[in-house]
Amino acid sequence: MAFLKLADVSKSFGALTVADKVSLEVPKGEALGIVGPNGAGKSTLFNLITGNLRPDEGKITFKDQDITKVPANRRIHAGIGRSFQVPQPFGSLTVFENLLAAASFGRNASEQDVAQDCLEILETTELMAVVNTPAAGLPLLNRKRLEMARALATQPDLLLLDEIAGGLTDGECVALTDTIRSVNAQGVTIIWIEHVLHALTAVVQRLAVLDFGKVIAQGNPTEVMGSDAVREIYLGADS
Amino acid sequence: MTHNARIEIATRSSRVFLVFAFAAIIAAVFLPAFVSRGIIKDMFAILTLLALAQCWNLLAGYGGLVSVGQQAFVGLGAYTLFAVVGLYGFDPLLSILMGGVVALLFAIPFAFFLFRLDGAYFAIGSWVLAEVARLSVAQWKAVGGGTGTSLPRDTVRSMPGTDWVRALFDVSGSAARDIILYWIALILAVALMTAIYVLMRRRIGLGLTAVKDNAEAARSVGINASAIKWMTYLISAFGAGMVGALIFLQTARISPGAAFSVTDWTAFVIFVVVIGGIGTLEGPILGVIVFFVLQNFLADFGSWYLVALGAAGIVVMIFAPQGLWGLLRDRLGLTLFPLRRRVIFTSERTDL
Ligand SMILES: Nc1ncnc2c1ncn2[C@@H]1O[C@H](COP(=O)(O)OP(=O)(O)OP(=O)(O)O)[C@@H](O)[C@H]1O
Ligand SMILES: [Mg+2]
Numbered sequence: 001m002a003f004l005k006l007a008d009v010s011k012s013f014g015a016l017t018v019a020d021k022v023s024l025e026v027p028k029g030e031a032l033g034i035v036g037p038n039g040a041g042k043s044t045l046f047n048l049i050t051g052n053l054r055p056d057e058g059k060i061t062f063k064d065q066d067i068t069k070v071p072a073n074r075r076i077h078a079g080i081g082r083s084f085q086v087p088q089p090f091g092s093l094t095v096f097e098n099l100l101a102a103a104s105f106g107r108n109a110s111e112q113d114v115a116q117d118c119l120e121i122l123e124t125t126e127l128m129a130v131v132n133t134p135a136a137g138l139p140l141l142n143r144k145r146l147e148m149a150r151a152l153a154t155q156p157d158l159l160l161l162d163e164i165a166g167g168l169t170d171g172e173c174v175a176l177t178d179t180i181r182s183v184n185a186q187g188v189t190i191i192w193i194e195h196v197l198h199a200l201t202a203v204v205q206r207l208a209v210l211d212f213g214k215v216i217a218q219g220n221p222t223e224v225m226g227s228d229a230v231r232e233i234y235l236g237a238d239s
Numbered sequence: 240m241t242h243n244a245r246i247e248i249a250t251r252s253s254r255v256f257l258v259f260a261f262a263a264i265i266a267a268v269f270l271p272a273f274v275s276r277g278i279i280k281d282m283f284a285i286l287t288l289l290a291l292a293q294c295w296n297l298l299a300g301y302g303g304l305v306s307v308g309q310q311a312f313v314g315l316g317a318y319t320l321f322a323v324v325g326l327y328g329f330d331p332l333l334s335i336l337m338g339g340v341v342a343l344l345f346a347i348p349f350a351f352f353l354f355r356l357d358g359a360y361f362a363i364g365s366w367v368l369a370e371v372a373r374l375s376v377a378q379w380k381a382v383g384g385g386t387g388t389s390l391p392r393d394t395v396r397s398m399p400g401t402d403w404v405r406a407l408f409d410v411s412g413s414a415a416r417d418i419i420l421y422w423i424a425l426i427l428a429v430a431l432m433t434a435i436y437v438l439m440r441r442r443i444g445l446g447l448t449a450v451k452d453n454a455e456a457a458r459s460v461g462i463n464a465s466a467i468k469w470m471t472y473l474i475s476a477f478g479a480g481m482v483g484a485l486i487f488l489q490t491a492r493i494s495p496g497a498a499f500s501v502t503d504w505t506a507f508v509i510f511v512v513v514i515g516g517i518g519t520l521e522g523p524i525l526g527v528i529v530f531f532v533l534q535n536f537l538a539d540f541g542s543w544y545l546v547a548l549g550a551a552g553i554v555v556m557i558f559a560p561q562g563l564w565g566l567l568r569d570r571l572g573l574t575l576f577p578l579r580r581r582v583i584f585t586s587e588r589t590d591l
Contacts, residue, residue: 052458052459072459076458077461082459084456089453090448090449090453091453092451092518093445093448093449093452094580094581096582097445097448097579097580098449100580101448101457101462102460105442105449105460105462108461111442111445111580115246119582131582132579132582150460154460
């Protein structure tokens with residue numbers, strides 16, 4: 001049985017179908033990359049997995065449990081952590097308090113028990129310098145780091161990352177891929193949506209391509225990127 | 240790797256303030272020995288308004304639930320007191336608690352309705368519910384219908400402790416009653432503020448702030464946003480219900496118009512919180528003082544006084560959106576009720 005399994009999951013906004021009978025299986029411990037043109041439905045897929053959106057049809061199982069109707073906050077407790085593509089910090093809390101809230105509620109633990117761990121996550125995500133700064137005042141790069149840090153703070157078994165490498169320098173990008181790789185090495189299953197392909201392929205073992213709400217290709221990253229279908233999309237959409 | 244850091248909430252000013260606050264509360268308890276009956280009555284009004292302001296601040300300031308219908312709970316609490324004291328002869332002090340409980344019970348169906356609405360619709364919905372409550376109570380003949388009623392004279396006279404206070408301060412029966420009601424107002428205001436502060440300092444306070452900032456993201460870190468909103472709404476209804484019961488125990492006369500007054504129990508309360516500083520516990524304290532000073536100062540100007548209050552509120556909102564407390568805090572670096580979890584890095588570990 002798969003760790004995460006989507007079976008014929010569909011979602012439409014009015015006439016626009018953003019998930020079209022998506023079926024996807026992710027085994028435990030895998031790092032899966034998702035690519036696809038803008039508006040393909042990648043972020044929507046995350047929202048369906050996390051429960052921020054409900055599918056119109058289909059079934060989602062996680063750790064052998066049907067979670068299709070489980071509310072978002074309970075899915076976190078089941079072990080699903082996520083970052084938002086457009087950062088959604090708790091603006092009036094400090095960076096540290098953002099993590100404290102995520103860790104204490106996400107793990108159902110006391111603030112005291114998670115404080116040390118929060119500091120360590122802030123260290124690895126390079127946010128220590130702004131630890132006591134209210135999150136509302138952070139520039140974009142730090143907001144993105146905070147998204148990642150906050151998701152890690154919930155101690156997920158499945159981590160969903162939505163475009164966190166955009167706008168990084170080469171050095172920062174290497175640091176980020178190192179972090180993600182080490183999180184994955186600790187046994188955390190990862191699904192990563194990313195347009196920065198070299199960062200993505202440096203980490204993931206498998207790649208899925210989404211277009212118009214459909215999974216049009218999946219498999220070994222180099223093979224998938226070389227396939228005709230993908231070339232067509234990328235030449236069509238990105239030049 | 241462990242960090243040489245500790246988490247601290249208290250600040251130096253908050254530690255000093257704690258001592259000062261204790262002293263102020265003790266002084267307030269003994270105040271009736273030193274001041275006139277008029278001042279005790281003013282203090283009653285100040286403390287009850289402060290308690291209402293703290294309830295609304297919890298709801299709107301900390302919870303982001305901007306209600307303009309808190310008068311529903313003031314009125315329901317007050318009418319509960321009149322019903323159980325006037326009709327069934329309950330103990331008036333116990334009835335204050337019952338006022339809170341009944342307000343809380345009504346808040347449950349209200350919440351079912353209101354939490355389907357957002358932002359401005361939430362506010363309008365809360366006002367509509369308060370109007371419905373007022374109109375319904377006006378149909379209740381046993382408590383005087385639309386014209387209202389008074390508490391029976393002997394229940395007013397026979398307030399528990401009256402004889403003891405009369406003897407203690409050597410005052411008339413009605414002055415003794417005012418003193419007892421003032422003490423209850425003091426207990427209620429201090430207890431509500433303590434409860435709100437304790438709540439905000441706990442994990443649930445962190446969760447409430449997260450929900451206010453971004454409910455979607457809050458859910459995505461495992462916070463049950465709707466449960467937290469429910470809790471906040473019910474607590475503020477319970478508080479407002481008790482305060483309402485107490486206020487009308489003091490006036491001993493009630494009517495739907497007075498008990499469900501949107502001006503007295505919501506507009507003034509919002510004024511107090513906003514000019515003082517919304518989303519802080521200090522703000523309402525400062526706001527209530529400013530409100531009473533302005534009210535006394537403007538009392539001679541008739542209905543212009545409302546216009547002047549409104550203008551003062553708008554000026555503060557434009558030039559000091561964080562309220563007067565926000566200005567003071569930034570200038571002086573003061574925090575009386577700190578909530579921020581600060582990381583303080585300690586230098587090298589000292590393994591002695
Ligand atoms: N809540 C919503 N209501 C209506 N339409 C929506 C909503 N959310 C997304 N959409 C639309 O659904 C489509 C897919 O959006 P989605 O965010 O999933 O794309 P994406 O693959 O993540 O794109 P990008 O690479 O730009 O992030 C887009 O056309 C978007 O405008
Ligand atoms: Mg997206």
